Amino acid sequence: MDRLAYLLRRLLLVIPTFIGITIVCFALTRFLPGGPVEMRLMRLKGLAAESAESSAAAGGRNQVTAEYRRQLETQFGFDKPILRQYWDWLVVNRMGMNLPSYDFPDRTAWQLIRSRIPVSVWFGLVSFLLTYLICIPLGIAKALRHHQAFDALSSLVIFIAYAIPAFALAMVLKMTFCGTTEGLLDIFPLGGLASDLDVPPSLWESVLDRAWHMVLPVTCYVAGSFAMLTILMKNSLLDQISADYVRTVIAKGATRRRAIWGHAFRNALIPIATGLGPMIGLLFAGSIIIETIFEIPGMGRLSWDALVGRDYAVFLALLALTASFQLIGNLISDVLYMLIDPRIDFSRR
Numbered sequence: 001m002d003r004l005a006y007l008l009r010r011l012l013l014v015i016p017t018f019i020g021i022t023i024v025c026f027a028l029t030r031f032l033p034g035g036p037v038e039m040r041l042m043r044l045k046g047l048a049a050e051s052a053e054s055s056a057a058a059g060g061r062n063q064v065t066a067e068y069r070r071q072l073e074t075q076f077g078f079d080k081p082i083l084r085q086y087w088d089w090l091v092v093n094r095m096g097m098n099l100p101s102y103d104f105p106d107r108t109a110w111q112l113i114r115s116r117i118p119v120s121v122w123f124g125l126v127s128f129l130l131t132y133l134i135c136i137p138l139g140i141a142k143a144l145r146h147h148q149a150f151d152a153l154s155s156l157v158i159f160i161a162y163a164i165p166a167f168a169l170a171m172v173l174k175m176t177f178c179g180t181t182e183g184l185l186d187i188f189p190l191g192g193l194a195s196d197l198d199v200p201p202s203l204w205e206s207v208l209d210r211a212w213h214m215v216l217p218v219t220c221y222v223a224g225s226f227a228m229l230t231i232l233m234k235n236s237l238l239d240q241i242s243a244d245y246v247r248t249v250i251a252k253g254a255t256r257r258r259a260i261w262g263h264a265f266r267n268a269l270i271p272i273a274t275g276l277g278p279m280i281g282l283l284f285a286g287s288i289i290i291e292t293i294f295e296i297p298g299m300g301r302l303s304w305d306a307l308v309g310r311d312y313a314v315f316l317a318l319l320a321l322t323a324s325f326q327l328i329g330n331l332i333s334d335v336l337y338m339l340i341d342p343r344i345d346f347s348r349r
Helices: 002-031 036-047 052-056 061-076 082-092 109-144 149-163 166-177 203-241 244-251 256-274 276-285 288-293 299-308 312-340
Strands: none
Touching: 002 082, 002 312, 036 061, 109 149, 109 203, 109 256, 109 299, 109 312, 149 203, 166 203, 166 288, 203 256, 203 288, 244 256, 256 312, 288 299, 299 312
């Protein structure tokens, strides 16, 4: 009963947290300079000389600009009070999903996001599974071989991977293996999701081509959390192995192998489980840097394009979606926490 009450409290906490996140970011998009109104007026004043708007502004620029500003503010809903704007965005337009994109007026924010979700989820899911399948066994192996040669050599590799930023690793891999530098290897494609073929490929050829395009981006995805998760797993298992209850189990006649795998291993997974939820949110958010470098049309690149182009309709819709998944991921972490460690007393939480 205490667990159910705790989960209900955490579930109710999601609502004010989500409102707090979105209302702060929504207000920033309304008060910071350089919004969609200013961007449109800049085109009108001649930065986009070939546009019809700049041609119309050539005669009475100041008068037309003032009139056009009022029209744009009405079009974007900026003429209403800030709380009314937020209510319309959150409720009437369903977190902005029904609003048309500023850059692509014929498509709504949800239509743009929906076309990018499968790409980010596919890359995120593969990276997520590979990260856990590699890091958890590696962390266990390092803990069981603590202060041995394997532990030292693997730590060297891990810390090197941790020290290299994601964008630097992506550029190094691209220059080394994509033929962009003379004399180096030309093995993997420069970017994208599929090759441009004259003949439609078979299903198997399509799968292999997609996998070939994913090698370098997925490597960068995994490298981002590789070191942290491996060291976390190692240290957690070492803490459990040195605990009193493990020594007690061994003193009662159990083998060290049974004490580790039957008792210590489960408790060592608790820190891993608490970090599982936030990683679930990353499945849908994508990576701005990696997707931009490798020209992957995912949600990360969409959010970057929306932010640079001041397309706040798409940016806020993406923010609401990723914040929702992040909060749901935190709830999943709490559930996993309870399943792994039944000793937790939720009556005090």
